[in-house]
Amino acid sequence: MPRVSRKQADLNRETIVDAATRLFRERGLHGISVVDVMAAAGLTHGGFYGHFESREALAQEASGRAFEQAAQRWQARVAEHDSKDAAHRAVVEPYLSRESRDNPGDSCPVVAFAGDMCHEAADSGLRQTYLHGLNNLLDSLGTLLDTEDAASKRQQVLVQYSLMFGALMLSRATRGDPLSDEILEAARATLMPGDIKGSSRNPGKL
Template sequence: MGRVSKAQAQENRERVVAAASRLFREQGTDVSVADVMKAVGLTHGGFYKQFASKEALVAEAAARAFTEQEGIRAQQDDAHAGRRGAARQALIDWYLSDEHRDAAADGCPTAGLAVDIARDGGDAAVHRVYADGVRDFAEWLAVEGEEDGLVCLATMVGALLLARATHGSSLSDAFLHAARQALSVRD
């Protein structure tokens, strides 16, 4: 088989990062390199032509997931132009929805990667990417002049993780509902 062009190699790399981002959020970072490569129809051997290590892929996949999340926040800002509170509330309502609970692969990396990042005592780049993404999300959630972004994010992530863990029971919906109520704007 011949060599691939630089453009094809870059396209393959993007496909690997996108697949890894989804798989890691859905199944955890213990997903093997072989499984990531299989998901995009490439060989395991090709991985090391693209990435220095699995940790490098995890860091890049996490960064991609946080960039996707920034896009969701920007959509809310655009949809609610000039009304920051409305954008924040719309994001909270989406975040604490059945749809988001049931779509871990496309969901929030803060929740989707939390357990794995906490258990992994290793790669500093992965931890830095994760911490930066979490910090940015909390800052976006903060109401102007207040320090509630961390509390809001902790409530959202905790409720989502518990809702996913109890999926199929009435408790799952109750976690989402209770957190939405706790974080709803009160006039």
């Protein structure tokens, strides 16, 4: 069998990480196997260990990438608006959309990995990646609030993000029942006063 070029090997590695990033968000960090990942990447199972020492090493890199993607999407949306209010809406509305609820593979890694983190050791690499990613998103949300008092801003950020997280999680758990849309609508109405009931304007991902 001909030796794979360095360029192709790098492309294969990127394909594996991209496939894992989506699958881990869909099923959780412990819900899929190496075989699942390689099948989704369109590569043979035997090639996995040429790129990663273990499934855990891939999980940590893939979860980090998921958080990077989330942060980049928020930054891109914020950059499109001059006012904090408009930028805040541009972040919150897609997060609490039906599209975000129905497409976990492209959506919030905080929600996707939360269950797994409940069983991770406090000093595990996966948990540290999760905490780092979550804190980055909290900091980003904080820049969109008008208050200048640091303690007040921190409290608002934690409350707002907890509402966003909980609403998205519960809407997925109740998907298919009218309650699911009600939860999203109630969260949007609380975080974005004046939002149109049932709105899915500019739904987007995360």
